[in-house]
Amino acid sequence: MRAQLTLIGVLIAFGAASPLIGGINPYYYDILIGVGINIILAVGLNLVNGYTGQFSLGHAGFMAVGAYASSWLTLRFGYSIGNGALSTTTVYLLALLGGGLGAAITGLAVGVPSLRLKGDYLAIVTLGFNEIIKGVIQNAEPLGAQRGLGGMEPHTNFFWTFGFAALTVYVVVSLVNSTYGRGFLAVRDDEIAAEAMGINTTKYKVLAFVLGAFFAGIAGGLYAHFKQFIHPEGFNFMKSVDVVVMVILGGMGSTIGVCIAAALLTILPELLRYVSRIDALPDWLQKTAENRMILYSLLLIILMLTRPQGLFGSRAAVRKKS
């Protein structure tokens, strides 16, 4: 009950703060919304990669499904449903939900066959599905194919973004802390032992995957209705890696850590952009700062070598197996 009250309190606070925050510098606003969207993505992926221990590298694919599905819905029906019987906000929320469900269904279709695989194979197969989703969109004429899709109304604001982020955190935290949700951790810690204890490991893995995909879909919808333009290349392998880095940096299996990491890694490129403009710094430092991916990759390697549990994670997720 306490968790529900906290969620409602947070939502009310966000609702009250939203009009105030809507007035800030558009550049900061843009970053802020980015933080919220990335929190949804990373917390959703953390359920799969962190709590359930299934390494997925295709999160951007589900985000793409959500972004395109919800955009298609608002573009197709946004202005005509019942001649205004539904407010645009209702249509927007229904479209987000539709995008999330579309992504969840895709997640189910991807998850059922690929979750029979483990570790490296699963990573590559999910990456493959990401490419396939991208390839299908690139060839789908109603979705703008290679040109991208634009013209969505900008309905995404502070309240919706962070409201959904709070909801995502709430669902994931409540789930893994429930009796039922212990199954996720059991699958991660030792799949064979979990199975021997009567846990339906396939069901848990698929459930984690579908939920992660659902939230990615919601994030995609929010993103599409904020940027008002989406392009298949925006949901490529690199975007998936971005989210994976957030989960790993925050610590697989630590929701708070992942939220902080998502915020840090969204703000970091902007800070680096700022650093790269400081003329007093040496040339090579400026150039390195421009290329955030070099730093991300070094961060990954060094983190794995020195602190594999991430900044805030528990050791369990990357514990040595006997």
Add this chain to the structure above:
Amino acid sequence: MIEFLQQLINGLSQGSIYALIALGYTMVFGVLRFINFAHGDVYMLGSFAGFYLGPKVLKQFGEGPSYAGAITVLLLAMVVCAIIGIVIERLCYRPLRDRPKLAVLITAIGVSLFLENGGQFAFGADPKSFPEIITDRAIEIPESWGSLSALTITVSQVIVVGVTIALLFLLRYIVLHTKTGMAMRALSFNPLAAQLMGINNDIVISFTFGLGSAMAGAAGILTSIQQPSIDPLMGINAGLKAFVAAVLGGIGNIPGAALGGILIGLLEALVVGYGNPTYRDPIVFAVLIVILLVKPTGLLGRSEREKV
């Protein structure tokens, strides 16, 4: 019919490249049971080694392209890549050897990203034009061969396929008929037992990385002879395709990697020739998914049981 043959020829030369890269994946998997995500980027570095060394080496052999020069560039690129492969293993993978697979996988992704973005930083992100180390031209097919004379076969295609076959036989010899090769097989069979038999696992693993990376370096040069435009991100796609090839043939299995590479090359050529070129990548991944679901051990692989 002629067009079909033409596609097969194109597919064969592209497939040879995939086969060479796939060998590295499969050998590393054989000894360490993990996928070296950075392998495709080693191939890219081979190409860039040729780009920087090529003009200097060619000068030593007189004016213009020459076969002696081309072979030297090929060998140098292989050596450079072998060293890079060994260094990567030493710095990034060896400290993690007894950690969970997930940590190694993440590190490998990190290394891959580092090479790609470090490459963009060091070489520049724009495509570079690879120096002409051999003169590429179409081979004249005599009129007497009838309709076959309509085929276009280039010198580079013949070289690519020829060098690949030569390297495959070399590798086969190393793995089957040398002491190091025997050690590699022993390690792949059972690391602990190999160690107890007096094999220094670290050296054998380094050697395997070196050998696999050298093959990737050769592939980098061979691909640049055919398509002289190279860029720091060229390894991503080629690496993924080669990985699919390794899985298709049965990962850990050397002839399987070669077979898988050729098959993927042919498949791609046929999709481009007769289907929609934008579906080229998705179809290759679809093959991967189907093979992992239907026969995860690949065409020539043996199954392995996971122990508790």
